[in-house]
Amino acid sequence: MSERVILAVEGLETLLGGERRLLGRERPPVRAVAGVSLALRENEILGIVGESGCGKSTLGRTILGIQRETTGTIRLDGRTVSGLGPRAARRARRDIQYLHQDAAAALDPWWSIGRSIEEALVISGVGSRAERKARIDRMLAAVGLEPALKRRYPHELSGGQLRRVTLARVLVLAPRIVILDEPTSGLDLSVQATVLGLIRELLAEFRLTYLFISHDLSVVEEMCDRVAIMYLGRIVELADTRQLFEAPAHPYTRMLLASAPRLATGQDLGAIPIHGEPPSPTAVPSGCAFRTRCPHEIALCADALPTLEPVVHGREVACHRWRDLAAAPVTSARRAP
Amino acid sequence: MLVLRKFARDTSGMVGLVIVLLTAVVAALAPRLAPHPLDAYESHPAERLQEPSRPHPLGTDNLGRDVLSRVILGARAALTIAVLVVAGAMLIGVPLGLVAGYHRGWVPEIIMRVTDVFLAVPQLILALALAQLLGPSLKNAMLALTLTYWPFFTRIVFAETRRIRVSVFVEALEGLNAGARRVMFLHILPNAAPPIIVRATIGMGFTILSAAVLGFLGMGATPPDPEWGLAISESRQYLPEAWWFATFPGIAIFLVVFGFNLLGDGLRDVVDPRLRRSR
Amino acid sequence: MSGDLVLAVGGLGISIATDDGVARVLDHVDLRIPRGRIVGVVGESGCGKSTLVRAILGILPRAAQVERGTILLGGEDLLHLSQRELTRRIRGKEISFIPQDPYLALNPVFSVGTQLLEIMRWHAGAGDNGDASRQGHRARLVELLRAVQIPDPEVALERYPHQFSGGQRQRVLIAGALACRPRLVIADEPTSALDVTTQLQILRLLRDLTNRFGVSMLFVTHDFGVVAQLCDEVMVMYAGQSVEAGRTAEILDRPRHPYTQMLIACHPDRTHDLTGIPGTVASPLAAPSGCRFHPRCPSARAVCSAARPSAVVEAAGHEVSCVLYHGPVSHV
Numbered sequence: 001m002s003e004r005v006i007l008a009v010e011g012l013e014t015l016l017g018g019e020r021r022l023l024g025r026e027r028p029p030v031r032a033v034a035g036v037s038l039a040l041r042e043n044e045i046l047g048i049v050g051e052s053g054c055g056k057s058t059l060g061r062t063i064l065g066i067q068r069e070t071t072g073t074i075r076l077d078g079r080t081v082s083g084l085g086p087r088a089a090r091r092a093r094r095d096i097q098y099l100h101q102d103a104a105a106a107l108d109p110w111w112s113i114g115r116s117i118e119e120a121l122v123i124s125g126v127g128s129r130a131e132r133k134a135r136i137d138r139m140l141a142a143v144g145l146e147p148a149l150k151r152r153y154p155h156e157l158s159g160g161q162l163r164r165v166t167l168a169r170v171l172v173l174a175p176r177i178v179i180l181d182e183p184t185s186g187l188d189l190s191v192q193a194t195v196l197g198l199i200r201e202l203l204a205e206f207r208l209t210y211l212f213i214s215h216d217l218s219v220v221e222e223m224c225d226r227v228a229i230m231y232l233g234r235i236v237e238l239a240d241t242r243q244l245f246e247a248p249a250h251p252y253t254r255m256l257l258a259s260a261p262r263l264a265t266g267q268d269l270g271a272i273p274i275h276g277e278p279p280s281p282t283a284v285p286s287g288c289a290f291r292t293r294c295p296h297e298i299a300l301c302a303d304a305l306p307t308l309e310p311v312v313h314g315r316e317v318a319c320h321r322w323r324d325l326a327a328a329p330v331t332s333a334r335r336a337p
Numbered sequence: 338m339l340v341l342r343k344f345a346r347d348t349s350g351m352v353g354l355v356i357v358l359l360t361a362v363v364a365a366l367a368p369r370l371a372p373h374p375l376d377a378y379e380s381h382p383a384e385r386l387q388e389p390s391r392p393h394p395l396g397t398d399n400l401g402r403d404v405l406s407r408v409i410l411g412a413r414a415a416l417t418i419a420v421l422v423v424a425g426a427m428l429i430g431v432p433l434g435l436v437a438g439y440h441r442g443w444v445p446e447i448i449m450r451v452t453d454v455f456l457a458v459p460q461l462i463l464a465l466a467l468a469q470l471l472g473p474s475l476k477n478a479m480l481a482l483t484l485t486y487w488p489f490f491t492r493i494v495f496a497e498t499r500r501i502r503v504s505v506f507v508e509a510l511e512g513l514n515a516g517a518r519r520v521m522f523l524h525i526l527p528n529a530a531p532p533i534i535v536r537a538t539i540g541m542g543f544t545i546l547s548a549a550v551l552g553f554l555g556m557g558a559t560p561p562d563p564e565w566g567l568a569i570s571e572s573r574q575y576l577p578e579a580w581w582f583a584t585f586p587g588i589a590i591f592l593v594v595f596g597f598n599l600l601g602d603g604l605r606d607v608v609d610p611r612l613r614r615s616r
Numbered sequence: 617m618s619g620d621l622v623l624a625v626g627g628l629g630i631s632i633a634t635d636d637g638v639a640r641v642l643d644h645v646d647l648r649i650p651r652g653r654i655v656g657v658v659g660e661s662g663c664g665k666s667t668l669v670r671a672i673l674g675i676l677p678r679a680a681q682v683e684r685g686t687i688l689l690g691g692e693d694l695l696h697l698s699q700r701e702l703t704r705r706i707r708g709k710e711i712s713f714i715p716q717d718p719y720l721a722l723n724p725v726f727s728v729g730t731q732l733l734e735i736m737r738w739h740a741g742a743g744d745n746g747d748a749s750r751q752g753h754r755a756r757l758v759e760l761l762r763a764v765q766i767p768d769p770e771v772a773l774e775r776y777p778h779q780f781s782g783g784q785r786q787r788v789l790i791a792g793a794l795a796c797r798p799r800l801v802i803a804d805e806p807t808s809a810l811d812v813t814t815q816l817q818i819l820r821l822l823r824d825l826t827n828r829f830g831v832s833m834l835f836v837t838h839d840f841g842v843v844a845q846l847c848d849e850v851m852v853m854y855a856g857q858s859v860e861a862g863r864t865a866e867i868l869d870r871p872r873h874p875y876t877q878m879l880i881a882c883h884p885d886r887t888h889d890l891t892g893i894p895g896t897v898a899s900p901l902a903a904p905s906g907c908r909f910h911p912r913c914p915s916a917r918a919v920c921s922a923a924r925p926s927a928v929v930e931a932a933g934h935e936v937s938c939v940l941y942h943g944p945v946s947h948v
Contacts, residue, residue: 189840193887263844263868
């Protein structure tokens with residue numbers, strides 16, 4: 001992982017929904033992404049972790065470009081690529097590609113695998129038939145699939161195979177950044193291991209950079225270099241993986257880590273109190289959005305929105321009380337070293 | 338193929354298929370199958386209204402023409418009308434539905450409101466109006482039927498397109514920067530095909546029925562066309578003595594419409610992308 | 617594992633007739649659930665855990681055939697009971713069920729109270745003389761909703777499913793499962809549709825309730841991490857066979873069966889080397905003979921394909937079905 005920033009996002013906000021009607025009530029839009037800034041470094045795997053309603057999928061789609069941002073800037077290699085409609089954005093951000101959570105659903109059931117992969121190239125206007133075939137075969141080999149599979153249809157393949165197919169489809173376009181949306185969801189543990197191993201190999205082989213969206217903390221700890229924790233549209237903590245898991249600073253991070261099902265015996269279910277459920281993005285609490293569930297809430301939390309403050313170089317937390325909490329010990333089951 | 342195997346298990350669907358195929362064969366070979374092919378136009382007053390007998394298994398009509406031959410020849414007319422009307426309606430209705438379902442904003446509004454207007458017009462009334470304006474003929478009848486049938490396709494295709502538009506694979510295509518036309522015609526259309534095919538098949542049956550009604554009213558086929566509806570109309574005054582004159586064209590209409598309906602129902606279960614298999 | 621057993625499945629074998637032939641979905645499954653314990657059943661897709669659950673509940677599809685084995689609920693073989701008896705006496709009463717998706721399990725047009733009361737009244741007629749009146753049922757429901765930490769239980773009874781959050785809906789279903797004082801609760805991946813923090817709250821709740829009400833639980837999951845958090849004991853399944861069973865800590869720290877070992881080694885908490893298990897699970901239509909894992913097993917021998925190895929007790933309560941452990945140790 002180099003220090004060179006290839007994708008810089010600043011103050012990104014995406015409002016969704018919102019209807020204005022002639023008669024009847026206006027439905028206010030939802031701030032799915034409520035001010036996100038991050039800098040993606042070349043060849044790194046940056047994890048985005050959060051629960052439902054945190055906005056991680058919307059963030060992914062906004063960075064990709066199919067969802068237009070409401071405000072904020074996105075710079076790819078220094079070039080500003082924000083402020084564009086979906087089609088223009090996709091053209092400008094061709095270096096960014098997206099891997100959907102549900103691989104089976106991401107393929108047209110009426111198209112054979114080979115044609116689906118080839119279509120990616122046809123749309124981009126890449127070369128002749130022969131060139132496309134060569135690229136496709138090379139990518140299929142890279143993801144560990146036989147060329148014979150090109151004639152099959154999605155429903156004939158297993159979950160693991162479909163995941164590889166969608167990977168191949170994305171890779172034939174030679175992207176530099178791939179946004180992976182829960183790449184292991186729905187996969188058996190043994191298949192998950194293979195897919196993760198493959199994803200790692202491809203990172204090295206093709207010099208890729210990943211934005212790794214996931215809710216599975218075991219996977220995130222294993223795969224990611226840095227992790228950003230999201231809550232209701234904002235990043236509340238950003239740190240190197242090791243630091244985050246060893247000494248989580250934000251109360252929400254601590255709560256997440258304590259809840260995660262780890263493969264360790266003797267986990268104490270009652271270690272950290274968990275109150276309530278993630279509030280709906282339509283009814284965001286004032287000030288710090290997490291305060292309604294936070295055991296350390298003080299008056300300030302309702303009045304002022306905490307912003308990301310640097311703790312040390314490369315580590316940021318958005319909490320008014322992180323200094324107080326840094327002193328307190330944390331119990332969370334972790335992998336054996 | 339797996340499709341045929343699955344379909345073969347549906348008895349009523351198979352029955353429908355057999356009837357439709359038979360009708361198609363009869364229509365195709367009509368002049369050769371009809372024992373008295375020239376009875377399409379020639380009349381033999383001396384043999385009028387004869388009971389079913391050996392030379393005329395279904396009897397003769399008021400102009401001495403062989404009923405069997407005219408029923409067989411009528412199949413050709415029936416199927417031609419059905420195919421032309423349904424094809425025409427699909428050509429208008431399907432693309433409109435795709436465009437309306439794919440886009441947001443005023444385009445779908447306009448298309449769907451126009452569709453609603455056409456839906457509000459009853460088929461027969463429009464046919465009668467056209468007959469008044471342009472004179473009664475088979476061509477005008479077909480025009481009227483097409484103009485009143487296309488909205489049904491638009492409505493189904495609109496609903497399907499709306500549904501498929503938000504599927505994950507369409508979003509994936511957008512991520513790949515696929516254009517609207519590609520997505521609509523190469524991806525959404527095949528996935529929307531099942532209800533379209535079913536509607537088209539059943540529509541063929543209904544069109545034949547409607548054409549027969551128009552023919553019956555004198556607003557469609559004109560004498561001496563061997564059209565079934567027209568035959569029934571001509572036969573009215575000879576009932577109940579010359580029962581064969583009305584009955585056999587009537588049975589023909591019933592059978593063919595029934596066959597198309599069964600086939601359409603059978604297809605509904607079978608048109609499923611998961612039955613596609615690699616070769 | 618001696619002692620009081622609420623449920624004992626022995627050598628269960630089930631096949632299902634399909635368009636493509638006969639699928640031997642379960643070949644040999646043993647499962648023991650002691651009283652008051654939470655036993656997890658874990659396995660990957662195709663292992664047959666759903667079929668096992670359906671067999672216990674008596675809701676197997678028509679095309680399914682029980683070829684051999686027993687399902688003993690406190691000594692009574694459920695496989696010998698008629699559907700009528702199962703519906704009246706067992707399902708919902710002796711054995712209740714918490715499904716995977718709380719959104720789909722509740723009828724959206726009836727209030728929550730109406731649905732739960734209906735269950736209680738249906739079963740109350742069958743000889744349970746407790747609080748047989750409507751008032752009695754209602755009072756009990758309110759208590760249960762309080763026990764599952766639904767705020768304002770009286771008001772909650774009048775609410776409709778869509779007015780609850782996902783976690784709350786699952787709690788309502790848990791309350792429903794406990795309503796008729798069952799001996800055994802079967803939970804089929806009850807938390808996989810929930811967020812991680814909500815999941816932990818539900819798991820804690822399940823643990824508390826089993827202790828409080830003395831219920832036993834069969835917890836089906838694919839997530840070993842959840843097993844580690846919640847289950848006292850666990851049984852591992854592969855392709856329709858039970859391969860290993862024992863106390864959770866034992867199985868996680870000292871897995872014996874090659875499949876269990878390889879599976880646990882795939883978990884990101886245990887390895888940096890992500891390679892998975894070579895090969896794929898065989899379809900039940902063409903299952904390997906003997907131990908079904910032998911085609912993928914690095915320690916396979918000739919005898920493995922001959923017959924499924926019988927279970928051997930390795931340590932206290934730890935059973936393995938693998939020839940590697942067939943030696944001068946006691947057989948079960």
